[in-house]
Amino acid sequence: MSTQKAPENSLSVQRGNYTSSLPGPLLFVAFRTLTVPIQYLILTRSTTLLPLKSLTLSQTLLLAMPSYIAFKHITWSLLLMRERMTLPFAFFGGISDLAFECLTSYIYTLHPINPTYSPSLLIPGTILNIIGISTELISEIQRHKFKSDPRNKGKIYTGGLWGIVRNVNYACNILFAFGYASAAGGVVYGVMYSGIYVMNFMGNAIPGIEAYMKGKYGSQWEAVEKKVKWRLCPGIY
Numbered sequence: 001m002s003t004q005k006a007p008e009n010s011l012s013v014q015r016g017n018y019t020s021s022l023p024g025p026l027l028f029v030a031f032r033t034l035t036v037p038i039q040y041l042i043l044t045r046s047t048t049l050l051p052l053k054s055l056t057l058s059q060t061l062l063l064a065m066p067s068y069i070a071f072k073h074i075t076w077s078l079l080l081m082r083e084r085m086t087l088p089f090a091f092f093g094g095i096s097d098l099a100f101e102c103l104t105s106y107i108y109t110l111h112p113i114n115p116t117y118s119p120s121l122l123i124p125g126t127i128l129n130i131i132g133i134s135t136e137l138i139s140e141i142q143r144h145k146f147k148s149d150p151r152n153k154g155k156i157y158t159g160g161l162w163g164i165v166r167n168v169n170y171a172c173n174i175l176f177a178f179g180y181a182s183a184a185g186g187v188v189y190g191v192m193y194s195g196i197y198v199m200n201f202m203g204n205a206i207p208g209i210e211a212y213m214k215g216k217y218g219s220q221w222e223a224v225e226k227k228v229k230w231r232l233c234p235g236i237y
Helices: 024-046 057-080 087-109 119-148 169-184 185-217 219-227
Strands: none
Touching: 024 057, 024 087, 057 087, 057 119, 057 169, 087 169, 087 185, 119 169, 119 185, 169 185, 185 219
């Protein structure tokens, strides 16, 4: 089976293109690293990094969450991503993540006038965020280890959580996004924030990746679809 590769200037992932490229990943890493000082400035309402201001518990956790997300993204882009990352993809991905995190930090600064904000969601939201990021990272490492073994060339990994849902990474994205946004702005903002992820995954990302997998693996992918029935969430989708 053959699959059509995305053009070099495309915003899409370069499915099937395993050539190395440094500019894209380096640009992406730069954007993701930049989020840490920017979120600090927004959360503390500062105009300069020095001298550093002490953070409250809420500010510390709301800085830690995007920092951990950035760490996961950097690890993925430099060590786990096998496909080529183009400059347009890196720019769009880096900017969009940074924009959502800046918005979330700003939403938190408005919590005194936000009727849906609840400080009781801070710890549960942080826990959901950490669980989602850690689960995705571990699952991606497991899949990468499987794919790196020459004995598994041409095989689809269905171990771990990949044997429960076909798109574990997307499911984890929704979980950590909901936790992060709920901690910062309340349940309403959490639903809206994670809802954007859900709409993108169901309407764009999942149909795209599964069409690619079917085109590349044919009957082997059809067997996976029968074995792993759920795309994103067991019992729902």
